[in-house]
Amino acid sequence: MTNILKRAKENLRTIRTAGKLGWAMESNWTDPFLFAIYSIVRPLASSLILVVMYYVVTRGKTGMDLFAYIYVGNAFFMYVINVLFGVSWVIHEDRDHYQMIRYIYISPIRMYYYLFGRGIAKMVLTTVAVIITMAFGMLVLKIPVNLLAINYPLLLFSVAAGIFIITCLGILLAGVSMVTAHHSYALTEGMAGLFYLACGAIYPIDILPVWLQYLSKALPLTYWLELVRRSILGKSLSPTLSGYSDFQLILIMAATTLILALFSHWVYRSIEYIARKYGKIDQLTSY
Amino acid sequence: MKIDLKTNIKAIIARSYVRIVAANREPSWWFTETLLPILSTAAYVYVYKALNAPEEYTGFVILGGTMSAYWIHVLWSMAAQFYWEKEIGNLELYMIAPISRMSILLGMASGGMFLATTRAVFIFLVGSLIFKVDFAIISLPKLFAVFVLTLVGLYGLGMLFSSLFMLYGREAWHGVTLLQEPVHLMSGFFFPVRNLGFAVALGASLIPMTLGLDAMRQLAFKTGAKSGFISADVEIAALVGLCVLFLVVSKYALEYMEKLGKKEGRLTLRWQ
Numbered sequence: 001m002t003n004i005l006k007r008a009k010e011n012l013r014t015i016r017t018a019g020k021l022g023w024a025m026e027s028n029w030t031d032p033f034l035f036a037i038y039s040i041v042r043p044l045a046s047s048l049i050l051v052v053m054y055y056v057v058t059r060g061k062t063g064m065d066l067f068a069y070i071y072v073g074n075a076f077f078m079y080v081i082n083v084l085f086g087v088s089w090v091i092h093e094d095r096d097h098y099q100m101i102r103y104i105y106i107s108p109i110r111m112y113y114y115l116f117g118r119g120i121a122k123m124v125l126t127t128v129a130v131i132i133t134m135a136f137g138m139l140v141l142k143i144p145v146n147l148l149a150i151n152y153p154l155l156l157f158s159v160a161a162g163i164f165i166i167t168c169l170g171i172l173l174a175g176v177s178m179v180t181a182h183h184s185y186a187l188t189e190g191m192a193g194l195f196y197l198a199c200g201a202i203y204p205i206d207i208l209p210v211w212l213q214y215l216s217k218a219l220p221l222t223y224w225l226e227l228v229r230r231s232i233l234g235k236s237l238s239p240t241l242s243g244y245s246d247f248q249l250i251l252i253m254a255a256t257t258l259i260l261a262l263f264s265h266w267v268y269r270s271i272e273y274i275a276r277k278y279g280k281i282d283q284l285t286s287y
Numbered sequence: 288m289k290i291d292l293k294t295n296i297k298a299i300i301a302r303s304y305v306r307i308v309a310a311n312r313e314p315s316w317w318f319t320e321t322l323l324p325i326l327s328t329a330a331y332v333y334v335y336k337a338l339n340a341p342e343e344y345t346g347f348v349i350l351g352g353t354m355s356a357y358w359i360h361v362l363w364s365m366a367a368q369f370y371w372e373k374e375i376g377n378l379e380l381y382m383i384a385p386i387s388r389m390s391i392l393l394g395m396a397s398g399g400m401f402l403a404t405t406r407a408v409f410i411f412l413v414g415s416l417i418f419k420v421d422f423a424i425i426s427l428p429k430l431f432a433v434f435v436l437t438l439v440g441l442y443g444l445g446m447l448f449s450s451l452f453m454l455y456g457r458e459a460w461h462g463v464t465l466l467q468e469p470v471h472l473m474s475g476f477f478f479p480v481r482n483l484g485f486a487v488a489l490g491a492s493l494i495p496m497t498l499g500l501d502a503m504r505q506l507a508f509k510t511g512a513k514s515g516f517i518s519a520d521v522e523i524a525a526l527v528g529l530c531v532l533f534l535v536v537s538k539y540a541l542e543y544m545e546k547l548g549k550k551e552g553r554l555t556l557r558w559q
Contacts, residue, residue, distance in 0.1 A: 029456075029457035029458055029461060030458055030461070038461060038465060041465060041469060042464070042465055042467070042468050042469065043468075045468040045469040045471070045472045046468040046471075046472075048472050049468070049471055049472045049476075049477060050334065052472070052478055052482060052483065053331070053334055053335065053338075053477055053478050054334075054338065055482070056340075056344075056478045056479070056482045057335065057338040057339075057340040057344070058338065066337065066338070070334065070337075096375075097371075097374055098558065180313065180315045181309065181313045181315070181316070185363075186316075186319040186320055186323065186324070187315070187318075187319045187323070189323070189324075189327075190319050190322070190323020190324060190326065190327075191323065192327070193323055193324065193326035193327030193328075193330065194323065194326045196326070196327050196330045197326045197327065197329050197330040197333070201330070202330060202333075202334050202337075203333050203334055203336075203337035204337070207333055207336055207337050208333065284375065285309075285313075
């Protein structure tokens with residue numbers, strides 16, 4: 001028991017220290033004002049691309065349910081892009097850029113918790129970006145969100161579960177990054193693209209071809225986004241997913257997340273071993 | 288310092304060679320640069336499908352996704368590459384060698400263009416086939432001219448951005464990061480740029496991709512001209528102007544920033 005507590009304390013310390021390091025690396029390149037602008041412009045631009053696409057086709061009819069569906073899904077999908085990148089890119093940053101990975105490995109910490117801690121800064125920044133994007137949507141674009149009608153317990157639970165799912169995916173990609181070159185930022189970007197396509201982030205999954213819907217249903221992020229939308233908008237637009245109650249969705253999400261977590265752990269450990277065995281753990285690939 | 292043409296051509300080939308060899312030595316690259324990028328483009332196609340948009344919008348997205356391969360390449364493998372070179376200590380070697388900085392950048396561009404073109408061709412072919420895009424080419428020579436001019440203009444802009452890294456580190460890197468989605472928005476990668484209004488579209492035309500994409504849509508789709516910003520011929524002329532402007536300005540910017548970097552001692556500053 002004492003050992004478990006001691007280990008938990010050590011792991012928490014690793015997460016806290018890595019979180020502080022991640023925050024410093026994210027933010028200390030400029031002054032807070034410029035950093036705030038930088039943190040807001042990119043997510044807003046990404047949402048506005050979809051807003052303009054929507055306006056072009058519907059000639060500005062923002063009252064349609066689909067508009068809110070697209071906007072909310074896209075806003076929360078920022079977690080996928082940023083946290084996935086935040087966790088998996090650590091390998092390249094520490095290996096190629098700062099060339100510190102070997103020192104981290106020989107320090108008395110567990111890499112798993114270090115990676116999680118480094119992702120925390122991105123989580124904080126993304127949470128701010130999501131809040132600003134949602135506020136912009138409600139105030140400027142008149143997205144029909146009633147703040148008093150939001151199911152906050154479900155929203156908080158969903159966001160926490162989503163962060164856990166994305167962290168598992170990030171750790172999986174971090175494992176893959178250990179044996180790939182510098183250009184594997186494209187891997188993270190591409191995987192985010194896969195989830196963007198398949199998880200119904202910006203349209204109901206029913207519009208996808210049937211074979212792709214099978215993939216959608218196997219991914220926990222699909223259920224996560226559905227739960228987030230239900231908690232904020234109070235309804236579902238997907239005929240496939242609307243058949244499930246909130247509780248059923250939570251159960252399916254928990255089951256698929258458990259499989260993902262085990263798979264992610266196995267992939268990470270296996271590839272990490274290969275990287276150490278074949279000396280790829282500190283390779284330099286900045287060509 | 289005497290800089291001869293032959294040495295510069297060698298430098299271009301050498302820098303380009305590294306990129307092509309690197310691609311061949313990393314098989315994972317084929318997966319990340321071909322199959323994966325089509326996915327996010329496909330997501331935008333499905334947005335239009337969910338909105339019951341006219342069919343040509345699918346083509347607009349595929350064309351935008353294709354050209355975004357070059358934009359991403361210009362940002363990360365051209366503009367930001369000097370950041371990596373500086374961080375790993377190659378930049379000072381480029382400075383010492385009796386070659387022009389533009390030769391190094393040209394080598395990066397030509398080597399990297401091989402990668403970007405693979406990505407772009409894959410998005411274009413697979414996207415067009417899967418989503419059955421209906422092209423109606425109005426003038427192939429003009430379309431080709433627009434494509435080439437857009438690339439020259441973009442790589443000129445990339446060289447200009449890269450000069451920033453002579454002086455700055457992470458500030459410039461984050462600045463480049465900021466140019467991804469906002470430029471996707473302003474240049475109309477996934478919708479005709481005229482929908483942003485004349486003033487915004489005019490401002491965005493400083494980025495060669497804006498005019499290039501708009502002209503390509505006008506020349507490659509039946510209803511492209513209707514949704515065009517200004518006539519394709521005017522856009523071609525403007526693109527020629529932008530190419531000259533960016534190539535000339537980037538040459539002076541590189542020289543100026545290098546001098547400033549040396550003076551302030553920031554040229555070899557790492558991890559700043």
